[in-house]
Amino acid sequence: MELQKLNVKFFVEQPDKIALTDFIDVFHSWIQATDGVYHDVADYSHMQAGPGVVLVANSANVSIDESGARRGLLFSQKAPLTGSNQEKIRAVLGAALDNCRMLEAEPALKGKLRFAANEALLSVNDRLVGENSQQSFDALKGDVEAVARQLFGGANVSVERNADSHRQLNVHMRSSAAMDTAQALRNLTVHSPIGGALT
Amino acid sequence: MDQQLNWKEKLGAKIPAELGREIDIFEQQMELRKAGKIDEKVFAETRLRRGIYGQRYDNGQRHDGKRVQRLPFNADLVKGPDTFWDAPGMVRIKIPFGGVTPEQFETLADLSEEYSDGVTHVTTRQDFQFHYVHIDDTPALMRRLAAVGITTQEACGNVVRNVTACPLAGICHEETFDTTPYAKATAKFLMGHPDTQDFGRKVKIAFSGCEQNPCGLVTMHDMGAIAKTRVVDGKKVRGFAFYVGGGLGSVPYKAKLFDEFLPEEELLPTMQAISRVFARLGEKRNRARARIKFLIAQLGVAEFKKLVAEERQKLADDPRWTDFLKSVNDPTEEALKAGISLNGHQRPEGFDAWYKTNVYKQRQAGYVAATVSLPLGDASSDQLRALADIARRFVKDTLRTTVEQNILFRWVSEADLPEFYLAIKAIGLGAADAATIVDVTSCPGTDTCKLGIASSRGLARELRQRLGEKSLQLDEAVKNLRIKVSGCFNSCGQHHIADIGFYGISRNIKGFAVPHFQVVLGGKFHDNAGEYGVPIGAVPSKRIPEAVSTITEFYMRQRQKDERFQDFIARIGKKAVKDLLEDLTKIPTHDVDRSFYSDWGDPREFTLADMGVGECAGEVVSQAEFTLAASERELFEAQLLLDAGHSQHAVKAAYASMVRAAQGLVKDQNPMISENDEQIIAEFTQRFYDTQLFWDKYAGGKFAEYLFKAKEFVGAGKTADADRAVQLLQEAQLFIDAAHDCHNKVRGGIASAPAIAPTLQPGA
Numbered sequence: 013m014e015l016q017k018l019n020v021k022f023f024v025e026q027p028d029k030i031a032l033t034d035f036i037d038v039f040h041s042w043i044q045a046t047d048g049v050y051h052d053v054a055d056y057s058h059m060q061a062g063p064g065v066v067l068v069a070n071s072a073n074v075s076i077d078e079s080g081a082r083r084g085l086l087f088s089q090k091a092p093l094t095g096s097n098q099e100k101i102r103a104v105l106g107a108a109l110d111n112c113r114m115l116e117a118e119p120a121l122k123g124k125l126r127f128a129a130n131e132a133l134l135s136v137n138d139r140l141v142g143e144n145s146q147q148s149f150d151a152l153k154g155d156v157e158a159v160a161r162q163l164f165g166g167a168n169v170s171v172e173r174n175a176d177s178h179r180q181l182n183v184h185m186r187s188s189a190a191m192d193t194a195q196a197l198r199n200l201t202v203h204s205p206i207g208g209a210l211t
Numbered sequence: 212m213d214q215q216l217n218w219k220e221k222l223g224a225k226i227p228a229e230l231g232r233e234i235d236i237f238e239q240q241m242e243l244r245k246a247g248k249i250d251e252k253v254f255a256e257t258r259l260r261r262g263i264y265g266q267r268y269d270n271g272q273r274h275d276g277k278r279v280q281r282l283p284f285n286a287d288l289v290k291g292p293d294t295f296w297d298a299p300g301m302v303r304i305k306i307p308f309g310g311v312t313p314e315q316f317e318t319l320a321d322l323s324e325e326y327s328d329g330v331t332h333v334t335t336r337q338d339f340q341f342h343y344v345h346i347d348d349t350p351a352l353m354r355r356l357a358a359v360g361i362t363t364q365e366a367c368g369n370v371v372r373n374v375t376a377c378p379l380a381g382i383c384h385e386e387t388f389d390t391t392p393y394a395k396a397t398a399k400f401l402m403g404h405p406d407t408q409d410f411g412r413k414v415k416i417a418f419s420g421c422e423q424n425p426c427g428l429v430t431m432h433d434m435g436a437i438a439k440t441r442v443v444d445g446k447k448v449r450g451f452a453f454y455v456g457g458g459l460g461s462v463p464y465k466a467k468l469f470d471e472f473l474p475e476e477e478l479l480p481t482m483q484a485i486s487r488v489f490a491r492l493g494e495k496r497n498r499a500r501a502r503i504k505f506l507i508a509q510l511g512v513a514e515f516k517k518l519v520a521e522e523r524q525k526l527a528d529d530p531r532w533t534d535f536l537k538s539v540n541d542p543t544e545e546a547l548k549a550g551i552s553l554n555g556h557q558r559p560e561g562f563d564a565w566y567k568t569n570v571y572k573q574r575q576a577g578y579v580a581a582t583v584s585l586p587l588g589d590a591s592s593d594q595l596r597a598l599a600d601i602a603r604r605f606v607k608d609t610l611r612t613t614v615e616q617n618i619l620f621r622w623v624s625e626a627d628l629p630e631f632y633l634a635i636k637a638i639g640l641g642a643a644d645a646a647t648i649v650d651v652t653s654c655p656g657t658d659t660c661k662l663g664i665a666s667s668r669g670l671a672r673e674l675r676q677r678l679g680e681k682s683l684q685l686d687e688a689v690k691n692l693r694i695k696v697s698g699c700f701n702s703c704g705q706h707h708i709a710d711i712g713f714y715g716i717s718r719n720i721k722g723f724a725v726p727h728f729q730v731v732l733g734g735k736f737h738d739n740a741g742e743y744g745v746p747i748g749a750v751p752s753k754r755i756p757e758a759v760s761t762i763t764e765f766y767m768r769q770r771q772k773d774e775r776f777q778d779f780i781a782r783i784g785k786k787a788v789k790d791l792l793e794d795l796t797k798i799p800t801h802d803v804d805r806s807f808y809s810d811w812g813d814p815r816e817f818t819l820a821d822m823g824v825g826e827c828a829g830e831v832v833s834q835a836e837f838t839l840a841a842s843e844r845e846l847f848e849a850q851l852l853l854d855a856g857h858s859q860h861a862v863k864a865a866y867a868s869m870v871r872a873a874q875g876l877v878k879d880q881n882p883m884i885s886e887n888d889e890q891i892i893a894e895f896t897q898r899f900y901d902t903q904l905f906w907d908k909y910a911g912g913k914f915a916e917y918l919f920k921a922k923e924f925v926g927a928g929k930t931a932d933a934d935r936a937v938q939l940l941q942e943a944q945l946f947i948d949a950a951h952d953c954h955n956k957v958r959g960g961i962a963s964a965p966a967i968a969p970t971l972q973p974g975a
């Protein structure tokens with residue numbers, strides 16, 4: 013399986029502290045602070061458990077996503093990735109964490125936002141690359157476990173799949189040890205080839 | 212693993228051959244555009260006719276509130292005038308009469324996740340739309356849709372758009388008969404029909420089962436049919452009150468009665484004849500006056516009818532006109548469960564309020580149609596999948612989209628409703644607001660539309676939230692009002708037919724642009740969009756929620772017993788309402804409160820700098836240009852055949868491409884030219900070769916002779932070896948290039964075509 017179009021979601025601790033619509037202003041300020049990197053902000057705050065607020069760019073989207081009724085930062089890679097599958101997974105995790113860190117440090121959010129870095133949801137947003145089957149999961153599992161061990165600093169790691177066949181191929185990785193985004197990023201140590209484009 | 216496959220290979224025979232072929236053609240046209248072999252304007256109309264639309268900022272510029280940023284798209288490749296290839300775009304998906312299935316929901320959910328932003332949007336014409344789609348993804352997207360029986364073909368562009376119909380057709384108490392089979396047959400018959408390919412603007416068609424109710428909105432359409440019956444020789448026969456020339460847009464026109472009883476067998480031929488008259492006489496250059504409504508206004512209905520009758524006489528019989536009539540009485544749908552009434556069943560909390568607004572008792576005992584309200588017409592991929600599961604639990608393939616941007620579940624056994632309600636509530640779609648003031652309809656506006664002036668969705672979102680919070684306290688008369696919002700005067704949000712409508716405008720206040728909405732009151736959704744509202748005045752966008760409260764409270768205070776809103780507005784007059792809103796038109800200065808100088812849900816300082824050139828109108832591309840583009844594609848196919856070692860097939864395909872190019876040139880002078888190669892070449896010779904119009908300054912008639920030689924070669928059944936095939940393909944390319952030059956020469960007025968009377972082909 014040659015991975016492409018990877019999505020990664022890190023979940024927010026205490027999501028009630030910030031209104032979803034507050035992220036609209038933050039994302040617009042990110043656009044103003046860069047030059048031509050992002051295209052747009054899409055506001056889906058009227059939907060329950062929907063895509064939330066999406067910052068759209070050509071290479072990847074970053075959103076405060078509410079799907080599954082759990083708020084998190086969803087990083088959706090669109091531009092082609094290079095390297096081995098493990099490198100690709102690391103790159104996308106790194107880019108997602110970079111964006112989490114930027115949001116945590118965002119002055120407008122007054123330190124009220126924290127992400128739990130001991131849990132991440134990885135999905136393959138291309139059913140041609142992989143359907144959500146046991147076979148695909150088995151093919152992917154080894155690479156995800158290896159990266160997850162690195163991400164979580166060797167702590168106990170579990171990886172599991174939501175087996176609903178209509179969903180994207182997905183792997184939920186967790187560690188029992190609490191961890192913040194700075195530590196997780198240090199653990200990854202690999203710099204994402206795409207992180208720079210979105211941070 | 213499947214990764215070596217692409218969607219075309221993976222789906223294989225699941226893609227209906229006809230749709231598959233269409234998508235292959237489009238994919239080839241994309242390749243040709245990338246190679247610079249199709250003009251950008253022609254390609255724009257080509258993609259529009261496949262539902263592939265532009266989107267805001269696709270000209271590579273975006274105002275960030277402080278300055279204009281250049282978006283780094285590849286400047287060398289465009290998909291239309293001033294529209295970058297890599298810029299995200301919109302895809303419109305045609306759903307004739309709004310009929311969808313659970314399987315289609317699942318596919319839409321997957322596609323929205325993979326190619327869009329996870330949202331499937333229901334439009335005000337029963338279509339679906341995705342936004343932020345890259346054009347390179349569209350062939351795969353189309354194939355996956357085709358595999359579940361959906362096409363995007365002719366969803367945009369100057370063609371017949373989605374054919375709409377009452378979502379209650381077939382289950383309604385008041386309908387004369389079920390219009391579903393007629394809407395279906397119309398959509399099928401007119402899609403891709405040669406007589407509907409040369410319009411100056413789009414054509415919208417709607418069906419209604421009755422005169423009095425709003426669902427069909429017939430009178431705001433270019434063509435509209437209301438079901439009627441008549442007794443002829445003691446037998447009840449079916450037909451339609453048939454209307455033409457309606458339309459919203461900046462200046463709304465009510466459709467005129469064309470025929471008070473058009474027999475069912477005359478429905479399709481009449482539409483075909485109207486299409487011909489419109490294609491022939493409709494305005495092509497000034498798109499602002501190119502809809503049928505302007506042609507009818509110019510000619511008068513009587514003259515228009517006369518021309519249509521003449522055209523009708525010329526049409527050769529087509530079995531498709533009546534074949535479908537054999538099955539119009541067959542049941543089109545069935546229920547999953549027995550129809551059992553609700554009596555005695557336990558009602559969950561919130562159920563009664565929802566039942567009151569969202570449930571319609573079908574004329575079939577024990578069954579109901581339940582509306583699932585989608586906020587702003589949006590459904591997430593999770594919600595769509597859940598709706599597919601819910602559909603399989605309670606009904607069969609009996610789902611419809613509505614023009615109010617919701618989903619209707621038909622044939623639900625009433626006894627199942629409490630369970631059904633809990634299921635949709637669990638996915639956040641249990642709002643009790645269908646067809647109420649809370650269920651605000653909106654076009655995309657500045658969120659994604661290139662022509663948007665103000666944020667219609669932002670305003671709709673704000674109104675939904677505010678009205679939703681107090682909906683239980685609202686008086687019934689207010690609750691039953693409808694609000695519709697458009698981002699500009701083009702009225703895609705259908706503001707003209709709302710009780711309270713708005714459309715986006717900009718006003719300059721002390722040197723600052725301020726988003727405003729024009730308030731339009733008293734439109735009638737009922738009686739098939741029976742009245743259009745009157746503009747009252749402009750109110751700053753951020754004051755609109757107050758304006759809604761002021762108007763509705765005034766209505767409650769001053770309303771005479773049971774007086775309808777339209778009558779109330781007519782009675783008190785425009786001036787009184789304008790005076791009422793006067794205070795709201797004033798806003799603090801920019802230094803005191805900046806919030807008035809930005810739009811809903813968008814903190815940027817308001818500007819019109821992001822407006823682009825819209826594609827709603829499509830590009831007016833002549834049939835000659837289309838045919839020349841088709842010849843390029845056919846030659847490309849010939850090249851593929853040659854590359855695959857099929858020299859003989861390649862030669863035939865190359866010859867066909869030359870004939871196609873010749874046909875393109877002839878079409879400008881004789882739109883009715885046949886498909887027969889002998890006739891095409893004869894006319895080409897007469898009009899372009901003998902007159903030397905086709906002649907090159909240096910090469911003389913050489914390129915035309917390539918065509919004659921190829922005809923002779925193919926006609927003689929000679930076998931082509933690889934060398935001869937290569938040569939013939941090269942000659943074909945030269946001929947097609949010369950055809951383009953000739954077309955440009957004639958169109959550009961450098962040369963003029965001699966007047967030769969068109970030869971009408973039999974059956975053309």
Ligand code: SF4
Pocket residue numbers: 654655656657660661662663664667697698699700701702703704825827
């Ligand atoms: S009404 Fe205007 S803003 Fe809305 S979709 Fe139509 S053209 Fe765009």
